[in-house]
Amino acid sequence: MQLSLIKHQGCATPFLRHLLDFRVYQTRQRSQSCNIACTVIRHRWMKRAPVFCTHNTTNKMISTQADKESIDMSKFPVERIRNFSIIAHIDHGKSTLADRLLELTGAITTTDKNKQVLDKLQVERERGITVKAQTASLFYKYQGQTYLLNLIDTPGHVDFSYEVSRSISACQGVLLIVDANQGIQAQTVANFYLAFEAQLTIIPVINKIDLKNADPERVEKQIEKVFDIPTEECIRISAKLGTNVEQVLQEVVKRLPPPTFKKEDPFKALVFDSNFDHYRGVVANIALFGGYLSKGDRIISAYLGKSYEVNELGLLRPDEHPTDRLYAGQVGYVIAGMKEVKEAQIGDTLYHQKHPVEALPGFKPAKAMVFAGMYPMDQSDYSALRSAVEKLTLNDSSVTVQRDSSLALGAGWRLGFLGLLHMEVFNQRLEQEYNASVIVTAPTVPYKAILSSAKLIKEHGKEEITIVNPAQFPDRSLVKEYLEPMVMGTIITPDDYIGKIMSICLNRRAVQKNMVYIDDHRVMMKYLFPLNEIVVDFYDLLKSMSSGYASFDYEDAGYQAAHVIKMDILLNGKPVEELTTIVHKDRAYSAGKAMCERLQDAIPRQMFEIAVQAAIGSKVIARETIKAYKKNVLAKCYGGDITRKMKLLKKQAEGKKKMRYVGTVQVPKDAFINVLKRKDK
Numbered sequence: 001m002q003l004s005l006i007k008h009q010g011c012a013t014p015f016l017r018h019l020l021d022f023r024v025y026q027t028r029q030r031s032q033s034c035n036i037a038c039t040v041i042r043h044r045w046m047k048r049a050p051v052f053c054t055h056n057t058t059n060k061m062i063s064t065q066a067d068k069e070s071i072d073m074s075k076f077p078v079e080r081i082r083n084f085s086i087i088a089h090i091d092h093g094k095s096t097l098a099d100r101l102l103e104l105t106g107a108i109t110t111t112d113k114n115k116q117v118l119d120k121l122q123v124e125r126e127r128g129i130t131v132k133a134q135t136a137s138l139f140y141k142y143q144g145q146t147y148l149l150n151l152i153d154t155p156g157h158v159d160f161s162y163e164v165s166r167s168i169s170a171c172q173g174v175l176l177i178v179d180a181n182q183g184i185q186a187q188t189v190a191n192f193y194l195a196f197e198a199q200l201t202i203i204p205v206i207n208k209i210d211l212k213n214a215d216p217e218r219v220e221k222q223i224e225k226v227f228d229i230p231t232e233e234c235i236r237i238s239a240k241l242g243t244n245v246e247q248v249l250q251e252v253v254k255r256l257p258p259p260t261f262k263k264e265d266p267f268k269a270l271v272f273d274s275n276f277d278h279y280r281g282v283v284a285n286i287a288l289f290g291g292y293l294s295k296g297d298r299i300i301s302a303y304l305g306k307s308y309e310v311n312e313l314g315l316l317r318p319d320e321h322p323t324d325r326l327y328a329g330q331v332g333y334v335i336a337g338m339k340e341v342k343e344a345q346i347g348d349t350l351y352h353q354k355h356p357v358e359a360l361p362g363f364k365p366a367k368a369m370v371f372a373g374m375y376p377m378d379q380s381d382y383s384a385l386r387s388a389v390e391k392l393t394l395n396d397s398s399v400t401v402q403r404d405s406s407l408a409l410g411a412g413w414r415l416g417f418l419g420l421l422h423m424e425v426f427n428q429r430l431e432q433e434y435n436a437s438v439i440v441t442a443p444t445v446p447y448k449a450i451l452s453s454a455k456l457i458k459e460h461g462k463e464e465i466t467i468v469n470p471a472q473f474p475d476r477s478l479v480k481e482y483l484e485p486m487v488m489g490t491i492i493t494p495d496d497y498i499g500k501i502m503s504i505c506l507n508r509r510a511v512q513k514n515m516v517y518i519d520d521h522r523v524m525m526k527y528l529f530p531l532n533e534i535v536v537d538f539y540d541l542l543k544s545m546s547s548g549y550a551s552f553d554y555e556d557a558g559y560q561a562a563h564v565i566k567m568d569i570l571l572n573g574k575p576v577e578e579l580t581t582i583v584h585k586d587r588a589y590s591a592g593k594a595m596c597e598r599l600q601d602a603i604p605r606q607m608f609e610i611a612v613q614a615a616i617g618s619k620v621i622a623r624e625t626i627k628a629y630k631k632n633v634l635a636k637c638y639g640g641d642i643t644r645k646m647k648l649l650k651k652q653a654e655g656k657k658k659m660r661y662v663g664t665v666q667v668p669k670d671a672f673i674n675v676l677k678r679k680d681k
């Protein structure tokens with residue numbers, strides 16, 4: 001068998017190393033970053049054997065490979081603990097630095113080099129991005145003393161900033177990584193403010209100084225100008241080569257404050273992350289804000305008031321390392337017979353049954369920004385898909401799930417995501433980890449309507465309703481006003497692209513709020529955008545317009561009145577429910593025309609003519625025609641050999657399975673998502 005392997009960040013090395021232990025699958029996969037179709041060899045991720053000494057794992061003694069000495073955790077002083085997070089713009093090197101820190105402290109061996117240890121999920125390795133925050137406890141010896149450094153790796157993409165904010169709530173400090181070539185980017189600014197508002201100590205680290213175009217001096221000046229941090233406080237490193245990485249550990253010890261919690265206080269812990277293990281139930285990551293927790297203790301979750309017995313607890317190094325106890329100031333995991341992630345709510349407080357305490361302030365719940373319907377391709381797969389969706393949401397509590405059904409698509413769900421990338425990652429995981437085949441409807445943002453119809457107000461029990469499904473969009477005559485969600489966008493770009501970027505922002509109904517130079521050639525612009533205008537493809541467009549130099553981040557900015565309408569797409573007069581969208585009145589015509597044109601390209605010719613129409617109510621506003629085409633597969637079989645004919649027919653039948661039927665029109669499954677991507681000139 002011949003396999004072709006195009007190296008995709010993080011995939012190739014493990015593949016070569018563990019070739020013999022692989023179950024190899026082949027999937028055709030569109031890479032998000034480089035947008036080329038590539039063959040990804042999917043591999044079963046091996047659980048790494050812990051390399052540190054675990055001679056007595058249930059004992060309170062912990063051994064470290066770094067110093068080969070045992071540490072009695074019950075006597076470990078809180079003053080020698082540092083809890084910190086690594087935050088940065090996407091791809092600035094958080095995970096690479098985290099891996100180097102793990103190596104330096106002996107948590108992993110250097111033979112694991114270039115294998116991103118903390119990026120565990122298959123989608124993370126394939127896309128080269130971090131989706132889920134990870135935690136690792138490291139022991140580091142400095143000036144004869146051993147320190148416990150709890151490191152929390154966080155994702156950089158805007159869709160996962162929720163993970164960043166909850167991770168830093170368990171920390172006293174952060175390493176703010178900035179790429180020495182790219183400088184400050186939009187998520188650098190957003191992440192800095194998350195840490196700043198949480199009053200954490202911030203250590204700026206300039207990474208990738210080995211690059212030919214690295215300009216650490218310029219980046220230091222940017223940091224001083226934008227964040228008011230003196231240039232002398234920056235550490236210049238190359239996470240890839242390991243240059244100055246040891247200094248990072250030393251500065252963590254020197255500059256970050258230890259937690260101020262006491263062992264003598266009653267036990268109190270913050271749940272800052274949780275995931276679901278099929279065999280052991282919920283594994284909650286906790287930071288101890290006081291007291292200690294032992295195996296066998298009975299604890300209460302403040303949110304639900306339910307009581308649980310602690311079955312297992314320990315440190316994450318980064319693999320689970322069971323211990324008898326966790327003490328104030330430490331970060332670790334606990335398994336206590338919780339059956340659903342909902343029972344270990346992120347932001348919840350755990351306390352001892354005998355010593356009730358006041359709950360910690362917790363977090364604002366994750367807010368879904370994008371909603372989409374999800375239906376099985378084949379209704380007979382409904383229960384399999386239900387179980388897959390349930391399992392996946394057990395691990396990702398930021399996805400909201402509501403049962404939904406439609407005449408055209410059958411029974412399914414309406415899911416809420418933090419952003420489009422989050423939605424794509426969720427779909428990819430459904431397909432890869434559960435082999436599910438799904439129809440996903442056009443993503444929509446949560447609109448609001450202030451109702452005027454007394455009947456509807458009575459039905460909903462309130463005047464203001466949120467609409468997450470275009471099919472339920474109330475008619476204009478029943479509504480006083482529609483409201484659309486807004487976001488404050490930050491764009492950082494070299495000044496050569498200002499003109500082009502201003503023009504695409506204007507085209508997206510954005511209003512400029514601010515523009516400042518962060519150095520001689522780079523500007524930071526603030527725009528108020530309707531969320532709907534940026535959700536699908538704004539980021540990609542911005543990247544391509546600026547040859548990849550501009551970066552973008554956004555935050556919630558409430559609601560604003562807007563004249564929006566529902567637009568349907570019809571194929572030979574039959575509505576395509578997946579493509580029903582809510583659009584701004586002024587954009588309806590151009591959006592409808594563009595959608596029809598793209599559908600015309602995406603749907604293959606068939607035996608009959610197909611009318612592709614966009615309509616507002618009963619009024620058609622745009623139309624394209626797909627000409628009839630007589631496709632005779634059997635004509636290819638000039639031989640007349642019956643087995644060849646059967647083979648071709650079988651192949652065609654398999655192709656049909658990947659089609660969705662709208663009336664009699666066959667539509668390839670991936671046609672719709674491509675159709676939704678706008679391409680501004």
Ligand SMILES: Nc1nc2c(ncn2[C@@H]2O[C@H](COP(=O)(O)OP(=O)(O)OP(=O)(O)O)[C@@H](O)[C@H]2O)c(=O)[nH]1
Nearest residue numbers: 090091092093094095096129130156208238239240
């Ligand atoms: N030349 C050079 N490349 C580096 C360095 N550090 C990281 N990289 C590369 O930069 C790319 C991104 O690194 P990651 O560590 O995945 O970045 P990240 O910030 O964790 O990315 P997300 O988790 O997706 O936000 C990878 O290709 C790394 O090999 C460095 O010091 N020098």
